[in-house]
Amino acid sequence: MSTTHSIYSFLIFTILLSSSISSFTLAETNATVTDKLIKEICNQTKKPPLCLKNLNPSKGKNLHDNPIAILGGSTMDEAQFRAKRMYVFLQSYYENISVHKREIRIKYVNCHSKYKIVLDQIEKAKKSMSNRAPRFVGTYITVADMEINYCDKQLMNLPRAESTVLKANADMKDLFNIVLAVCKTIAKWT
Numbered sequence: 001m002s003t004t005h006s007i008y009s010f011l012i013f014t015i016l017l018s019s020s021i022s023s024f025t026l027a028e029t030n031a032t033v034t035d036k037l038i039k040e041i042c043n044q045t046k047k048p049p050l051c052l053k054n055l056n057p058s059k060g061k062n063l064h065d066n067p068i069a070i071l072g073g074s075t076m077d078e079a080q081f082r083a084k085r086m087y088v089f090l091q092s093y094y095e096n097i098s099v100h101k102r103e104i105r106i107k108y109v110n111c112h113s114k115y116k117i118v119l120d121q122i123e124k125a126k127k128s129m130s131n132r133a134p135r136f137v138g139t140y141i142t143v144a145d146m147e148i149n150y151c152d153k154q155l156m157n158l159p160r161a162e163s164t165v166l167k168a169n170a171d172m173k174d175l176f177n178i179v180l181a182v183c184k185t186i187a188k189w190t
Contacts, residue, residue, distance in 0.1 A: 031062070031063040031064065031067075032060055032061060032062055032063060033055075033058045033059050033061050033063060033070065033071065034059070037185070038051075038052065038055045038056060038059065039052075040185060041055060041071065041178075041181045041185050042055065042178075042181070044181040044184060044185070045174075045177050045178050046177050047174050047177070050174055050175075050178065051178045051181065054074060054075045054078070054178055055071060055178070055182075057074065058070055058071055066129075066132050067186050067189070068129050068132060068133075068134045068137060068182065068183065068186050069129050069130065069132075071182045071186070072129060072137070072179045072183070075175050075179050075182070076122065076125065076126055076129060076175075076179055078175055079172060079179070080122045082168065082175070083115060083119050083122055083144075083172065084119065086168050086169075086172070087112065087115040087116065087118075087119060089164075089168075090108055090111055090115060090165065091112055094109050094112060107154040108154075108155070110150075110154050111150075111151040111154050111155060111165065114148070114150050114151045115147075115151065117143075118144045118147050118148060118172075121141065121143045121147070122140070124136075125137045125140035125141050125144070125179070134186040134187050135183070135187060137183050138179075138180055138184070141176045141183070142176075148169045148172055148173060148176075151165070151169055152166060
């Protein structure tokens with residue numbers, strides 16, 4: 001009986017020790033955002049210069065409080081701002097398309113509805129960011145990225161505004177790519 005008790009005690013001790021060691025990684029070390037960390041994240045992105053521009057202002061900040069928000073918050077805010085602007089643009093654009101061009105109008109309406117989903121996913125990602133949940137942030141951003149891909153497919157080979165929308169979509173995907181790289185890096189720590 002005492003051998004079983006000793007084994008359970010040892011297992012509990014081991015679990016507590018390992019959980020305290022993993023929380024030690026960030027919480028006790030006063031980890032801060034460094035050039036090395038920023039480069040590690042940005043090297044995972046499609047556009048490292050854009051990533052550096054977005055992450056450099058966080059240099060020197062303490063990561064103890066909320067690393068995902070510190071590293072990805074400003075990029076997420078920029079993505080949300082751009083998504084809102086594109087949502088409004090798409091609505092005003094499709095409202096001005098002649099009713100005689102029904103097929104084109106429907107494609108823009110579909111893209112507009114996708115941007116509503118993108119905005120919802122960004123909002124969910126921001127809440128997950130506040131809750132320090134990089135995996136959920138990554139999931140919501142991945143869904144938002146898929147919605148933008150759908151919008152791209154809708155607008156391929158259409159005249160006029162599609163170039164504006166497709167460029168905005170590409171910029172949005174680049175921002176999402178940065179957030180996903182931040183999530184991937186932070187997920188390694190947990």
